[in-house]
Amino acid sequence: MTSSTSGTSPTPSTSGTEFGGFDAQEMVIVHRAFRRELRLIGELIAAVGPGNVKRAAVLAEHFADLRSGLINHHEGEDELLWPPMLERLSAEERKVVHRMEAEHQRVVETLDAAAALVSTWASAADTRTRDLAVAAIEEHRTVIVEHLDDEEAHLLPLAERFLTAKEFGALGEHFVMSTPKTKLFKYFGMVMEDADERERAILLGGLPAPVRLVWRALGPRLYARTMGRVRATT
Template sequence: MKTESNTTSTAPSDTDGGPRPDTHGMVVIHRGLRREARLLAELVAAVAPGDTARAAVLAAHFRDYRLGLHNHHHGEDEHLWPVLLGRVDLEAEVVLRMEAQHERVAGTLAAAEAALPAWESTAGEAERDRLAAVLAEHRAVLVEHLDDEEAELLPLAARHLTVAEWNRLGEHFVAATPKPKLLLFLGLVLEEADPAERSAVLAGLPLPGRLLWHTVGRPLYARTTRRVRG
């Protein structure tokens, strides 16, 4: 089940003269990441002191979010940056900046993970406020990176990657993610997609995957968001 877009445009690529990837699917994914990063900080900050049941729900959601973001970024580290660095010249600075931003994002995720257990076990006010501050910093760093990637990096990918190379990002995500979590992440992507974007994402799934989303994934995601968002 792929969560990256694998549609193509008819314009030739700079690599082989063939069709080049439509990178807009990454923008749809980023929309979900921005939303979840914002909600995590807001929802944690709103938990009443001592409410360990609510803390447990949000801690589990953070771990799911962290898994999805890690696998998304790891796919870029493995399959995007090395290919682009081999094909660009002056624009290599853009790729190297993306790599450095990934390190900063990973650092904020590690800080949140380190602050999580103390709050999860006690739901203490001081522990809550510390975690909420770390999550707010994570969101700021993440949004800066996603904005920069969409403005500077995606046009490079569209010019210099083949469709098959671009699709490896989605293939990597699927291979690295536990199967029960794929429907959750698909829901995160589709939540704010417009009809055309939703159609494009679902068209990239095999027929069994589309059926599984409609019969199992959509109600599962609805239940999950109700639980997480209260």
């Protein structure tokens, strides 16, 4: 399809290719987990007393997992979603994708700044570095929430029109393939935590049948144990 130069391009219609036909709600569910966990990690770190390096190590590891998950998620978008969309969108619509690219850069900058401070704090658990880390996490959270809100409001409706279900589904496949297997249940549990019944069905439906069985048998218990360590207040 040739992109229109007008403000809005028509829904693509290419012989043999079915654009749309999927619900981008799965992305919204994933975003919800990042919003929640970035709020909680700042609160948890702020509550750590001076010198408690054991507790600091647990939270630093969790923050590192959040960082890895977010980077993985955004790399998937950069590599798999933006290129086909840029080929199909109008000039005006392409501005939305370019804005997402710029927002991703700002997300990385604030995320890296927070990660450096969390790592430094974890070695001694001193109060001064703790407070700097908490402030950096809050700055990052402000940036990422603004980006996620923008993406959900303006990018996902375009994705539902100009991507195929297979193209959109490749994002989840990329995340699974790029994630250490020991961390998959943790990430999936974070996404499932606040999902309602319909959303849980969407998430589980995207898993191969053997993985669904393993999750149902072991996943919730393993996730509860992992997050119990993270969210402990003493």
